Amino acid sequence: MNAIRVHWPRGLFVLDVSLELPDNGVTAILGPSGCGKTTLLRCIAGLEQAPEAAIEVGGECWQHTARGEFVPPWQRGAGYVFQEASLFDHLDVRGNLQYAERRARNGGAGVSVAQATELLGIGTLLGRRPFELSGGERQRVAIARALAARPRLLLLDEPLAAVDVSHRREILPWLETLRDELRIPMLYVTHAADEAARLASTLVLMRGGRVEAAGPLAATMARLDLAAAKMDDAGAVLEGRIEARDTRWHLTKFGFAGGALWLADRGHEPGTAVRVHVLARDVSLALAPPENSSIQNVLPCTVREVAPGPHPSQAIVRLQCGETALLARITARAADALALREGAHVWAQVKSAALVD
Ligand SMILES: Nc1ncnc2c1ncn2[C@@H]1O[C@H](COP(=O)(O)OP(=O)(O)OP(=O)(O)O)[C@@H](O)[C@H]1O
Structure with missing residues (x-):
């Protein structure tokens, strides 16, 4: 040290x-x-x-x-x-x-x-x-x-x-x-x-x-009590590996302790260790798995904490997805309508996520 x-x-x-x-x-x-x-x-x-x-x-x-x-x-x-x-x-x-x-x-x-x-x-x-x-x-x-x-x-x-x-x-x-x-x-x-x-x-x-x-x-x-959680680039870091590639659609499957996400293929071979940064503003929540949605990445999660967001109209939610923390920034009205509390089971829809490179 x-x-x-x-x-x-x-x-x-x-x-x-x-x-x-x-x-x-x-x-x-x-x-x-x-x-x-x-x-x-x-x-x-x-x-x-x-x-x-x-x-x-x-x-x-x-x-x-x-x-x-x-x-x-x-x-x-x-x-x-x-x-x-x-x-x-x-x-x-x-x-x-x-x-x-x-x-x-x-x-x-x-x-x-x-x-x-x-x-x-x-x-x-x-x-x-x-x-x-x-x-x-x-x-x-x-x-x-x-x-x-x-x-x-x-x-x-x-x-x-x-x-x-x-x-x-x-x-x-x-x-x-x-x-x-x-x-x-x-x-x-x-x-x-x-x-x-x-x-x-x-x-x-x-x-x-x-x-x-x-x-x-x-x-x-992933801490919500810090000023960084209120910044526009607040988000979670996921560590995992490339599991597969879908060459037809130029996608790659990223697996982590909590599930998997399909991301734009950057040419990494399966097995490569990578990190993914998921911005809170790119995650939305639903109480049931969404059907007929354009969003490819849906993860079952448990709500751990709900805190005020950067603007009074917003809330920021810390989620547990397997062993991994995720953040979601949603409207305060939606948090109220969904009755989000600690322990609630939700589905996180990840609109976009990027390999950090
Ligand atoms: N010679 C100095 N005398 C008094 N105050 C100073 C002096 N140099 C810098 N400061 C003040 O110290 C503070 C910290 O400055 P510093 O450059 O360490 O910040 P920083 O976080 O590295 O900022 P940046 O990201 O803009 O480089 C600032 O408020 C600055 O105005």
Whole structure:
């Protein structure tokens, strides 16, 4: 476990965070603009010196203000990837990676320049200078450079914020590869729930300088007591596998602990482990299995909780579908008409769901 405690009043804004983070996998820090995500990351990296902090990573103390300890950023072994790749323009890609490798600490994760190059698929770019790269390529090089410094912890501050949608699609699979193949814990700052849904195993929700909630991704996303449940992109994350493909209709069957959904086929072979993000606004409810409906995906569920939605006309419902939580956003009038209460049996109609890619 890594322990992070930071208290920093900055005028009207107070960053007040106390977190325990796992030693592996991706922890997403999700929150609206201005909630303190970047300041927290910069404190962990040592780029900011909070007046009251205790930061311990991988058994090393990086800062302990009460004991007067502050390890400077270059001795921390934290890899940092910014929103916009800050590469050295006078060096080619190889030179950028070698620079990082020369500054690598002993004892960090064992990733050589060659491995970082392969993990990010940038072998053909090594001779190019940064101005000869696309936005997505620059960001992949920036991530490889952070890895070549053999970090103990990889800090990613909205690495996809400055790239367009097609480049996001290009970079995300590489981040998944890092997550699956390296044993470096990653802290991934974002304000996009779908990025967190795709990459993270742990979710930290921040609001107004504080941690609103932290815990396993799927369970935290399904909580109705958090502000995130009232956002337009509120939804549940389902983990499962591709079970079959219907090539005639270009559909694929996704099975999870609770049932199965038919989704648009993205070419995954049966057996592939995937995640699906089902937005609450795409789920409607019925008391009996609907007949003659255009909706293909209907799941038997039990109501666990009904809470007010983002607008007084709306309600948000947490459902249990087998072992899996689902969220539905419906009108408050419909919730009343269906007499939805905890324990009620309903049929959830999933209008649309997407593999998170
Ligand atoms: N140098 C500073 N002095 C005082 N307050 C600051 C300073 N820099 C940032 N802030 C304030 O700290 C708060 C948190 O900023 P921060 O950049 O950490 O938020 P964020 O969640 O990363 O936002 P975004 O998603 O927009 O990047 C903001 O309210 C900001 O106005």
